[in-house]
Amino acid sequence: MIEHTQGYDALTNPSDAILSAIGIEHSYDGKTNVLSGVNVTLRQGSLVMVVGRSASGKTTLVKILANVIKPTRGQVNLKINGGHLTRPIAYIPQHLGLVRNLTSLDNVLMGALGYTPTWRSLIKKFDRGVYDKAMDILSELGIKDKAEKKIWHLSGGERQRVAIARALIQNPRIILADEFVAQLDVITAMEILEIMKKLVQRNIALLVTTHDVSLVRKYADRVIMMNKGNILDTHDASQDISLEEILKTIQ
Amino acid sequence: MTTIVVGVLGALGLVSFFHLGLFDLSSLLRAASNLRQFILETFPPQFEILPALMHAIWETIQISFAGTLLGLFLSLPLAFLAARNLFGRWVAGAVRLIVGGIRTVPSILFGVIFVIAFGLGPTAGTWGVALYTVGYLAKLYYEAFEAVDVEVIEAVKSTGCNRLQLFRFVIVPETANTMISQLLFMFEYNIRASTMMGFVGAGGIGYYMVGYVQMLQYQHLLTTLILTFLVVMTIDYLSLRIRSVITVAKN
Ligand SMILES: Nc1ncnc2c1ncn2[C@@H]1O[C@H](COP(=O)(O)OP(=O)(O)O)[C@@H](O)[C@H]1O
Numbered sequence: 058m059i060e061h062t063q064g065y066d067a068l069t070n071p072s073d074a075i076l077s078a079i080g081i082e083h084s085y086d087g088k089t090n091v092l093s094g095v096n097v098t099l100r101q102g103s104l105v106m107v108v109g110r111s112a113s114g115k116t117t118l119v120k121i122l123a124n125v126i127k128p129t130r131g132q133v134n135l136k137i138n139g140g141h142l143t144r145p146i147a148y149i150p151q152h153l154g155l156v157r158n159l160t161s162l163d164n165v166l167m168g169a170l171g172y173t174p175t176w177r178s179l180i181k182k183f184d185r186g187v188y189d190k191a192m193d194i195l196s197e198l199g200i201k202d203k204a205e206k207k208i209w210h211l212s213g214g215e216r217q218r219v220a221i222a223r224a225l226i227q228n229p230r231i232i233l234a235d236e237f238v239a240q241l242d243v244i245t246a247m248e249i250l251e252i253m254k255k256l257v258q259r260n261i262a263l264l265v266t267t268h269d270v271s272l273v274r275k276y277a278d279r280v281i282m283m284n285k286g287n288i289l290d291t292h293d294a295s296q297d298i299s300l301e302e303i304l305k306t307i308q
Numbered sequence: 309m310t311t312i313v314v315g316v317l318g319a320l321g322l323v324s325f326f327h328l329g330l331f332d333l334s335s336l337l338r339a340a341s342n343l344r345q346f347i348l349e350t351f352p353p354q355f356e357i358l359p360a361l362m363h364a365i366w367e368t369i370q371i372s373f374a375g376t377l378l379g380l381f382l383s384l385p386l387a388f389l390a391a392r393n394l395f396g397r398w399v400a401g402a403v404r405l406i407v408g409g410i411r412t413v414p415s416i417l418f419g420v421i422f423v424i425a426f427g428l429g430p431t432a433g434t435w436g437v438a439l440y441t442v443g444y445l446a447k448l449y450y451e452a453f454e455a456v457d458v459e460v461i462e463a464v465k466s467t468g469c470n471r472l473q474l475f476r477f478v479i480v481p482e483t484a485n486t487m488i489s490q491l492l493f494m495f496e497y498n499i500r501a502s503t504m505m506g507f508v509g510a511g512g513i514g515y516y517m518v519g520y521v522q523m524l525q526y527q528h529l530l531t532t533l534i535l536t537f538l539v540v541m542t543i544d545y546l547s548l549r550i551r552s553v554i555t556v557a558k559n
């Protein structure tokens with residue numbers, strides 16, 4: 058806890074933090090704390106990985122950052138300047154949260170619901186520009202030919218891309234993805250993470266949770282290690298931390 | 309413990325059997341001979357009245373179909389408001405109370421009420437079936453809505469959409485198969501409810517059944533029952549076939 062507070066001060070110059078969560082505590086049952094005083098900051102154009110064993114509170118943290126649930130205590134601050142943004146934060150849950158009975162394109166268009174008038178969206182009359190953008194994103198992610206396919210016909214990697222596309226059409230500055238590549242084989246997982254790397258270069262900040270520490274060194278700009286609702290350690294320039302050290306910390 | 313329960317139930321049963329005249333030997337014998345007479349007078353069925361009955365059974369099918377559809381239109385908004393994953397406890401609770409209230413009214417009573425409102429005829433029967441449908445269909449639907457994967461709801465909600473959009477893009481597509489199959493089941497079931505509507509003069513074949521009983525034309529009554537039986541079986545069969553196709557398509 059103290060270690061983390063030091064890390065938090067040292068690693069982040071408050072001026073380039075676009076998201077900061079301070080003193081987050083959370084309890085589902087009003088008795089036990091699932092998160093006990095967590096501080097996280099996210100910088101523009103960085104990829105942060107949160108690692109920790111299951112039940113360490115990763116999902117809860119992501120939901121709080123995404124404003125899906127309200128923390129019992131603490132606050133989340135967004136600091137975003139310039140640009141007319143529609144949804145600053147896009148959230149991709151653990152099992153992606155796609156509507157399996159609809160097509161890839163429909164799922165991507167759902168990302169535009171927040172800025173499409175209700176009555177028009179109900180009859181599926183999205184702006185031409187929104188359609189074009191959805192198709193552009195799908196083709197950029199290499200699944201344009203799957204646009205009219207229903208989700209349950211897609212492979213795990215293709216579904217992952219649809220979820221990314223739905224996040225991107227929200228014009229987010231931050232993407233939060235829970236257990237992002239957990240269900241994928243290693244090769245596909247690396248392909249997806251390469252895509253994420255490119256997004257970071259476009260100045261999108263990414264926070265990805267995983268229980269698979271092997272991906273951290275290659276992809277993360279920063280790693281946050283969690284255990285039992287606490288952040289034990291935070292490392293910048295993740296290259297200089299060994300796998301063994303991470304494993305030892307979070308066990 | 310079990311012995312006591314069985315003993316008490318047995319005693320209660322004996323007392324009520326006695327009260328209801330089930331031990332009155334002379335009345336039992338009289339009933340048997342009456343029934344024998346009734347059955348003798350019932351056979352053989354008279355098929356020359358079939359053409360006249362066709363019109364009435366067709367009306368019953370229409371009452372069932374239109375009533376189910378009308379019930380669907382009334383059920384959708386109620387089920388939407390009663391789903392606790394879309395609305396708060398108070399709104400959902402109040403609407404559930406209304407739906408539960410509707411469910412406690414027997415279909416035949418709805419028939420009587422709408423005969424008072426619209427006069428004798430199939431319009432009253434259609435409204436009666438519709439209201440009866442609402443009591444069950446709305447409940448089946450809000451339960452299906454609540455079973456939708458919470459992760460999908462959270463993910464789409466986080467795009468900034470409102471409840472109507474959520475309903476249109478998540479709840480309906482995710483539950484469409486269940487909704488259709490429950491609607492067919494309701495239609496199938498409503499053929500019986502529509503038959504009863506005729507008992508109170510609210511249209512359809514039931515009117516003839518009551519009429520033949522009152523005029524002691526038991527052979528005609530049997531013909532009517534056979535016709536109704538055939539229609540019920542045919543519709544059950546068709547509906548079962550369609551529903552199994554839908555369930556297969558789902559998996
Ligand atoms: N909706 C919930 N209700 C009650 N307890 C929950 C809920 N979600 C998670 N928990 C509990 O919170 C703890 C942390 O869970 P979670 O945030 O899912 O961790 P992780 O994602 O690291 O596996 C676990 O002990 C889990 O059982």
Ligand SMILES: [Mg+2]
Binds near residue numbers: 115
């Ligand atoms: Mg988790």
